[in-house]
Amino acid sequence: MFDYRSFAMRKLTALGPKYLPFVDVATAEVPLSRILRLSLFQVTVGMALVLLIGTLNRVMIVELDVPASLVAMMLALPLVFAPFRTLIGFRSDQHVSALGLRRVPYIWKGTMYQFGGFAIMPFSLLVLSGYAEAVDAPRWLGISSAALAFLLVGAGVHMVQTVGLALATDLVKEDDQPKVVGLMYAMLLLGMVVSALVFGALLQPYTPGRLIQVIQGAAVVTVALNLLALWKQEARDRERAQAMKTMRRQRFADAFAELMQAPGMKRLLFVIALGTFGFGMADVLLEPYGGQALGLSVASTTKLTALFASGTLLGFAYASWALDRAAQPGRISVLGTLLGIVGFAAIIASSLGAGVPAFLLGTALTGLGTGLFGHATLTATLRATQKDRVGLALGAWGAVQATAAGIGIALAGLVRDVIVGLDPGAGAGAGAGAAVETPYTIVFSIEILCLALACAVLLPVLKPRADETGQSQTGRALPDSRQTAVEVP
Amino acid sequence: MADSDKVWPTGLTLEEAEEVHSYLIDGTRVFGVIAAIAHVLVAVTTPWLG
Secondary structure, eight states, X not given: OOOHHHHXXXXXHHXXXXXXXXXXXXXXXXXXXXXHXXXXXXXXXXXXXXXXXXXXXXXXXXXXXXXXXXXXHHHHHHHXXXXXXXXXXXXXXXXXXXXOOSSHHHHHHHHHHHHHHHHHHHHHHHHHTTOGGGGGXXXXXXXXXXXXXXXXXXHHHHHHHHHHHHHHHHHSOGGGHHHHHHHHHHHHHHHHHXXXXXXXXXXXXXXXXXXXXXXXXXXXXXXXXXXXXXXXXXXXXXXXXXXXXXXXXXOHHHHHHXXXXXXXXXXXXXXXXXXXXXXXTHHHHHHHHHHHHSOOOHHHHHHHHHHHHHHHHHHHHHHHHHHHTTOOHXXXXXXXXXXXXXXXXXXXXXXXXXXXXXXXXXXXXHHHHHHHHHHHHHHHHHHTSOGGGHHHHHHHHHHHHHHHHHHHHHHHHHHHHHHHHHOTTTTSOTTTGGGGGHHHHHHHHHHHHHHHHHHHHHGGGOOOGXXXXXXXXXXXXXGGGGGGOOOOO | OOOTTEETTTTXXXXXXXXXXXXXXXXXXXHHXXXXXXXXXXXXXXXXXX
């Protein structure tokens, strides 16, 4: 007699855990394919950034006729949440869960916020711009709903990125951290480049309907990629769940103070702020500068972005390779800032008679510097933290980094407006002559100054070459790590 | 590890099952609110409700 009931029960029991989003057993060795899958969350972050800073920035101003000041305010809103990264990371460090999960719930929550923001964004923008029936809609409705949409996306991006990086750090051994950091950065860049191309192509004949499709499509893609990224990443761990209940609870203020007490942490965050701000304006200003000061065509300025991105990727790759061979993060950061200084100098020189080749060289060098600096400073942050406070440290890193980058981009936009204000017919650049590159040159000089400052702050703490041990327990001081060292006068 | 309070067919303990469930509930609430807001905005933008 076949016992249906027990057969069905057995089948169900076998199925159950298989279809839940966590692994049953934590494995010591996490294969690269799994890390690669996890890094997909960075693609969604890149997509959100491009959509906000690039695509919507233009669409709101040009197609929807929203006042530029209002657009700038909306785009600045997500920045308000940047300091909260520290708190979010800390909360995930101390999360109590019966399943023993720490990171996945937060990544999921962040994904939901991203999705929610994108879901209401297109309609809120249409209401904001008074499209069709929304002409008689009260003004506050458009403004508040658009603000809510941007806030949701911003909060989601901060959450997903902070906690996602923390999860990636949890999964790998300390020796492999440089590789993972490089991978995460590369995926962010990939997400930005690919989505910029895709959004540009999809919005080519702009219609309001198309805008709705594209933004809500981005929402669906975000959820899909993030689900794929976090699926079966974190282990269900009853022992950890027990430990969570009896964990030492710390107040955020105390934990934060402890983090700041860590040797070199304040200096590191200060350097990250300076350097990120210094590099931050480059990619936004390069295109208009090439167009107006050097008279490059639109098609060739677009290739600039590709050149910059290639340089950045090369920087990530080299930093991963060098740091993996026990080079000091500090040295690589200094190398990045130096390359940036040379790059910006070449860019300034290009409008003073050195011409297009100098400009291209400068763009590539700046990209390379950006890659080296970003990678090395994040790796340094990871190495300076305790195992149970990874989320907090990454939160602090993200808060500083996002704020500095945001201010940089805002300043870049300001400079553009100043130029447009100076010369209503700007864009052709041919008749404008010498006046047109002046604001740009000032900004690039500020960037050089910031990078030089970052360099100066870092130099005193570089260890002499004699004890090139790579700080951690890697102990693989290979002779070729000597080649990565920057000559310190 | 207490075996007494496991619930079947998943084999999770009661606490764990409740946590999984809480994610589902949270998600439903958030998506519900988002959907409500989206519908209001669509109603304002288009002649959908006349």
